[in-house]
Each structure stands twice: as structure tokens, then as C-alpha cells.
Amino acid sequence: MMFRLLVFVFLITVTYYKVEGRHHPPADDVCGVNEWKRFRQSCYYISADVRNIDDAMEDCQIQGGALVTIESPIENYWIAEKLNDLPKVENRFFWTSGFTAADKNKDNTYYWVWGNYKEVGYTNWAPGEPNDKGYVCLAVNRWNGKWSDEKCHEKFNVVCEKQINK
Template structure:
């Protein structure tokens, strides 16, 4: 193949013309043809790679954008879901017993709050105000300072404000307070108040009691 190399290096060299060298000339031509074919294949490959790159870019820009499907609220409208329960914060005012009656009509009861996480969730639902106070489901109407939930279970612990409950003026029902004071915290927001007072309230019911 020195002839091929010779052609590549100098145009002054010719392939041999004898019979033996004629065969070498044909081989020289074959190699030249194969080299040109290889170069053509390489160019085609490069072109295909470029077309594939452009196609991928086009697919990326024209493919429909997937958006997350919002999680469906398992609770009725105006009720908020947390840990298997639905909660409703009233905008109207009633006495503690009338508030409990309303919650029962909705298939629930005044909120029973057993954990700090649940307390914080509910408290975060409440709007701030000068003294926004909401009934929830505890009272000591039967025996003073013996607090029970509306389902008959005894209160253990709780999230009382310091100095509460104090039974200042025959205060036998529990209410949750949220004010404009940002230093107040959810886990110290319970007060006792006279059960006849007209306050908004917080209902709770299990998700399983709500069917659409």
C-alpha cells in the first residue's frame, strides 16, 4: 500500500504499471475507495447524531408539562383535614352547649384535642385578633376542676395558659384564645369561661363519617 501513501504524500508518484504492480494499483484504488466510503459513513454518523440531538430538544420543548395532581380534601367544604379528622371553625357565635349541639348535627362534636400536633394545627386555623376565643370540647360542669371531654373521657394534661383554669366567675367550659400578640404560643392558649357566653366554636368529626 506504499502507492496509496505515496498518493497521499505526493502527486508526482505513480502506481506501478507492470502486471504484478498493476494488481497493487487495483488494491491501491480499492483502499482509496474504502477510505472515501469510511469518511462518508463518519459524516453520515455525525449528521445523524446532530439530528438526534435536535429531535431530543424538540421533544423536551413540545412534550406536555406534567403538573402534580392536588390531593383531594377528604372533608366537606369549609372543613380542614388533619390526621384522620375534619375540623370546622365557626364564624358565628353560640353558647358552649349550643355549639356542641351544632357539631352533633354535623356528625361530630366540639373538638377533642389530645396531642400538641393537633393543638397546633387547630390553633393555626384560627385568625388573629384582639381576643379571638373559640369553644372546644371540654368542661367541668359536673364537678369543679374535674375536666372531661364531650365523649366522656377525662382530660389528662392539656394546653392551658399559665394560671388557667381559674374559675374566675363560674367558668366551666374550655375555650381557645388567639390574639395579635405574636409571642403567644399554641400550647398555652386554653382558658375557662362561663358556658353561657356566646363564642364561635371548633367542631371535629372523623373522616370516615363523611361520604360524598
């Protein structure tokens, strides 16, 4: 009886991975070269080079993507886990596409948007952040995944993202 159960579990496991493999091709087939990593419906590239926000945006565009937009806790966790695993990176912050925008219809009230101008929904601010001291760009801390508003001219590492064509 135990042997049949083990065989059954083995067959279910093999079938599951075969089916999953058809729906989710390996990351290298979808994401391409240059160490892009797949997570769900996006590919991510983490740069070891430091850049200000303008150069970071350009770097991501050259790579075929854009600065990362973090839209869920699980995506934030996955990114933080990848950042924390990096061996030779000195900076603790990595640029995202987040920045502040002024709402002219609401007394110039500032709010956070992503690079695609979609308002930030999910947030993971560090305690005391955003501290609104003239910092207008959003960076993620590699050690804990918490967010901080930083001066856009600062030089940090970069997280790029590109959507997988469905």
C-alpha cells in the same frame, strides 16, 4: 453526575407524592363541603358564628360532628394556626368540648373531661388557668392556642371535629 442526582431526587419526590396521595385523599374528598379542613384522622370546621356552649354543641351535631377534642400538642398547634388565620372573627375564644365534672367518689373533686367523657390528658392552659371561678367550659384562644375556662353561657365561635372513617 449532578444531573443524575437531580433526576434521582425528582423521581423520589414524584414517587413519594404519588404514594402519599393514595393513602391520604384530598381533604375535599374526605371532609365534604362547608369548608371542613382535614388534619390527620379528623376533619375540622371553624364557625364564624358565635354561640353559647349548648348551641355550639347542636351546631356541630347538625354539621355531622362534635365540638373539638384536642389530644396532642400538634393538633393544638394546627387548630391555633387555623384560628389565627381567620379574617373576620372578633372573638378571641373558640369553644371546645372540654368541661369540668365532679368525682362523687373523691369528695366532689373536679376534673376536666372532653365531650366524650374521656379525661383530659394533654393540656395547654394559659398562665393562671384554669382559675376555677365557676367557669366550667373550656375555650381555646385563637391568638396563642392557650386554653381558658370560661362561662358556658358566653358566646364564642366554634370548632367542630368529625373523625374520618377508616
